[in-house]
Amino acid sequence: MTGPGSTAAGPRELRLRVNGVEHVVPRLPERTLLDYLRLELGLTGTKYGCGEGRCGACSVLVDGELARACQLTARDADGRDVKTVEGLAPPGSLTPVQEAFAELGAFQCGFCTPGMVVAATALLDRNPSPSREEIVRGMDGNICRCCGYPRILRAIERAAALRGGGRERK
């Protein structure tokens, strides 16, 4: 069936692994990965904040790298490994990054928090002992409108320590 918004898919079906589970994408390969995750798979932890790739609310990991799901199509994620905030820890447990955010109360409205958690995870995976400046640079693509930045920075430093990295703060 064709119509506005769909394209005849290539000869091979689209397949993506999301949080360890393989999915076939049956149709609408040009819709955003964000829409696919939220509407098709019901994974609402990844948020829409701007649609411009400028706020970080839609942060996911694609093959371990930080990506903005609103700027990717489902087709872009074909054959790749996607991790959303829901897939960072086994059910019922928290990663050190999640624990640090929760323990420090590093959220106000909480809407930016899943994106912050994913971006911080990518940052610490790449750089387990970042300086404050490296954290700021690495997280600058994520916006918090409640402006809870100081607490978020402290949470990421705490997470680094919980993960066994971290730096001594003078």
Added chain:
Amino acid sequence: MNASRPGAPWHSTPPPSRDYFALLGDGVVAIAPPRRPGEGGNGWSPPTGGGWLHVAPSGRVTAFTGKVDVGQGTREALCLLVAEELDTLPDRVTVVVGDTDVCPWDMGTFGSRSMPDAAPALRAAAAAAGACLAELAREPPAQMRNEDGGRGPGAVEGSAGRTFPFLVGRRVLTTAAPEQRLSEPRRWKRAGRPFVAPSGREVVTGARRYGSDLFVPNLGYGAVLRPPRYGDRLVDVDASQLRSQAEIHVVSEPGFFGVVAPSPARARSALLEVRAVWEGASQPAESDVESYLRGHPATEDAWDVDQQASGDPTSAYDAARIRVEATYRTAFIAHVPLECRSALAEWSGGRLTVWVGTQTPFRAAEFVAGKLGMPPSDVRIVCPPTGSGFGGKHGGAVALDAARLARSAGRPVRVDFSREEEFRYGYLRPMAVIDVRASLDDDGALSSWTFRNFNAGAAALATPYRVANVRVDNVLCRSPLPQGSYRALAATANTFAREVAMDELATLRGEDPVVFRRRQLEDPRLRAVLERAAELSGWAEFRAAPGRGHGIALSREKGGRVATVAEVRVDAAGSLTVDRLLTAFEAGAIVHPEGLASQVEGATIMGLGGALFESVHFDPGRLATASLASYRVPRFSDVPKVEVALIDRPDLPSAGGGETPLIAVAPALANAVHSAVGVRLRSLPLLVDGRIPRTSPG
């Protein structure tokens, strides 16, 4: 909650007809009745719908408030206060917010009224429940058991969450007395102490569902055709392209056109295929907006007008040798909540339920009912967890959109604003144009103060400084852009104008800004925040140098007092670096210290955005900045060293802390820039093309 809900809002149901126990089962229900407007500890108090709570045999306490939580921490603060009055663990208390069927009527979550109004009501209900439990426990068979080993209902120390097995099979209703005895903040053991919110887990795992995350079976996604310019009316629509698309449901009514589709993207693309004709009056250009405001006073909306008048400021000004006469301006700015507004409407059995992130759920219910020609009791509004508001999510317009589409389509519909729609079809913080004339006598005391605010409003309008000859007033204007509440309202603009003008006077006199202000202040609580900010920032020891300066500002608003110190550097090219922002804040007894500190940090950085770079730009009737690419908001890299000094006054009633900490940031920064490079800036945002202007603008 899975018990049956009432079929009509309780605030419109006589109390004897409300079945509280159908909702939550056996236990004690305690009610704090509604209160009429009147005088209270923090000045005038508005009408409130009171509060109520339920205590179950298991020890689970469920408290209901008509306030909502859009991230400012209302839920946590109320939870701590209820836990305190009932001497139980905060983890045992659930606070239900903003459900118009079961929560007490509330005028809306704004004006920093949650602590002065909602909190005392729930504290009274909790205290009444506590007294009732004590009575019941004494009745035979008295088998009350505490997990800490059996002390009586007055158990205070070491108690874990209390349980009340003697409530099984009982349903007891009690009402708080008008002067219900409440706990003393000085003796608080739970409120006023550090508290880690249990909601953290659902937030960090992405499990929490916000309004735009809600789904129901058979949900359709709606989008509404919106005008290209403000005030435009829809005159004609050609939707013939959509007729052949079976999955698009069209809703076409006079002045309204929308679609319902299987996905949000599909709904948007469908609207692009519609040809519409709009009609509207011409609008002023951005360059003309100041003269437009001055020339168009509004005749309606008399609520936000204030004035101060005494003595003869004109003569005193004319006679003075040290004088300032200037106009101060603050731009229209946008709230930019991270979650764009969203509403999910579902009709069932003639009743409408809308889940919508709104700061005014009861007003929204009345609004939607009125527009749809329904009795208000047939509309239920539920405010789900919401991704911030900052005053920008008042009302029920998006709820009405969703309701209209759902009614026509015969299925539940969710309308999600795009970021562009959120910019264009929300409303803005009003632009301010403020004329000031002020003078000092030969002793350096204020001899006259004349202050007029055009358009922005009366919040923090009155000067807190001692002055015999004063004329302060504000003029409401017809704005060319939609404008409304924004965190702290006009207090930011009024504080900016006042505190820069005061700094100008201090400079002309050659006096230190802190010493100068201290001399003019009578309010000891304002003196206290001024002293604390000055002391903690090392004001007296700071060494200004070319390109390096510090500034201070203070203000008083909504029961809170604030003083902010800024330290900045400006290089030869005009690049500004903010090294430090220190804010001292006092608002009575502190309920949730971590939450309040968060609010002050957040308000400080949000204030920095409005101070330095936030500004809307527009063509006649239409925003030119309707994206994050074109409208800059504070990011991690903008954050200086932020320090917060909270002053606890357990002897004073708790005032709100969500707004006032924002308002001294901009003048502190402007005054610091003057200290650094001698440039006097009187307009917000301070940066022009990303830089500090080299000379004081005219």
